[in-house]
Amino acid sequence: MEKTVNHKAWLLVLPVLVLVAFSAVIPLMTVVNYSVQDSFxxxxxxxxxxxxxxxILTSERIHNALGRQLMFSAIILAIEIPLGVFIALNMPKRGIWASVCLVLMALPLLIPWNVVGTIWQVFGRVDIGLLGHTLAAMGIDYNYTQDAFDAWVTVIVMDVWHWTSLVALLAYAGLQSIPEAYYQAAKIDQASRWAVFRYIELPKMQGVLLIAILLRFMDSFMIYTEPFVVTGGGPGNATTFLSIDLVKMALGQFDLGPAAAFSIIYFLVILLISWVFYTVMTNLDKREGA
Amino acid sequence: MEWMAWTWPTAIFFIVIASLLIAFTVLAIRFPETPRVGILRIETTRGDRLFITLLGSAFINLAWLGLISGPQWGALIVCLVFAAAVFRWV
Known part of the structure; x- marks a missing residue:
């Protein structure tokens, strides 16, 4: 069938363009204008x-926040991706238990960020929280408001609790799309469980896992609400990630200029990483389609 | 427009970016092209190469500012060389 070329159709995109200009392009331009000026x-x-x-580029404070941010993203990816895959592999494939599992797994994803933060803020408290109180009763010295290590553990466990489901559900969807014939062929060849995973399941999950890594990386790299509610960036600066530092700078100190410069650098880093992931993903699709 | 705190240098910056986007859109409509595979081993069109150039230039400028404390036009020269390389080989 011949494709109709009609550039007038582009006019239909106009409302979206106006909306994006109003909500993203004009504010971004303003940020660029702020970044080269000072205001009182x-x-x-x-x-x-x-x-x-x-x-900003030579500031030790920003370097430290960036270091913490990268470490946080690396740790949660290292935990959530293998854990999500492991859970997906062990979920029932069909029947009522498959539905029960899916609903249970989806529950944490439905809770808003600030509520997750509040849940864990209370849960971890030594005086009234179930987790904090239990750990204290077991003689474990745990206090996320005073100890940097405990604060990190709390923030990481909270993120794992909130988002591993997403990885698991994506991996599960990838697994469900593998035709039964692949497994039958593996059985005929007497392939081990590891071989089935390595040569059938993992390659078939590659696409969805890349999406999972992209989503989790971007989200963790921009994380603000949950650690802000639980630790407020503390103790000291121990859990002050990039966005928390940015808000402190922009709203706490009202340093609009430095905060604007900081935002632009932050934006460029995210743009670069998104582009790399997007390119890898689309090329993977093309190679699979070829 | 006062609230946007416009300055001439930032206005010129955005005019240049907008002109580039318009020029490349017109080019793409008037002279359609097929994507090619360069040294990055990915398919790119002229628009993709412009994006890579602009994003790369932003990082070149930042690196220049953070690591080398020379005049900023030095970074612009590096960017032009980078742009030529991207359009030739990527």
């Missing part, structure tokens, strides 16, 4: 050039 309020600005960018 009242909409009065002074030109400073690239000074804020230089300050």
């Amino acid at each position: 309020g009242n909409n009065v600005f002074f030109w400073v050039g690239l000074e804020w960018f230089h300050e």
Whole structure:
């Protein structure tokens, strides 16, 4: 069938363009304008050039926040991806228990971020929280408000609790799409369980796992609400991730210039990573389709 | 528009980006092309190469600012070389 070329159809995209311009492009332009100026309020600005960018790029505070952020993302990916795959492999494939599992797995995903934060904030408290109180009763010295290590453990376990389901559900969907014939062929060849996983299940899950890694990385790299509610970035600066630091700078100190420069660098990093993942994914699809 | 705190340098910056986007859109409509595979082993069109150039240039400028404390136009020269390389080989 011949494809009709009609560029007038582009006019239908116009409302979306206007919406995106209003909600994303114009605010982003304003941030760029702020990043090269200094302001003391009242909409009065002074030109400073690239000074804020230089300050942010050489700031130890930002380097430390970036280090913490990368470590957080690396740790949660290292836990959530294998754990999610492991859970998906062990979920029932059909029948009533498959539905029960799916509903149970989807539950944490439905809870809003600030509620998850509040749940864990209370859950971990030594005086009234079930987890904190139980650990204290067992003689384990746990206090996420005072000990940096405990705060990290709490924030990581909370993220794993909240988001492993997503990885598991995606991996499960990938597993369900494998035709039975593959497993029968493996059985005829007397393939081991590991061989089935390595040469059938893992390659077939590759696409969805990449999406899972992308989603979890982006989300963890931008995480704000949950650690903010649980630890407020503390104790000290122990769990102050990039976005928490950014909000402190922009709203706490009202340093609009440095905060704008910081936002732009943050945005560029996320844009780069998204592009890399997107390119890898689309090329993978093309290779599979070929 | 006052609330957007416009300055001439940022206005020129956005005008250049917008002109590039418009120019490449017109190019794509007037002279359609087939994607090609370059040294990155991915299929790219002119638009993709423009995106890679712009994103790469942003990081070149940041690296220049953070690591080398020379004048910023030095970074622009590196960016132009980078752009030529991207359009030739990627």
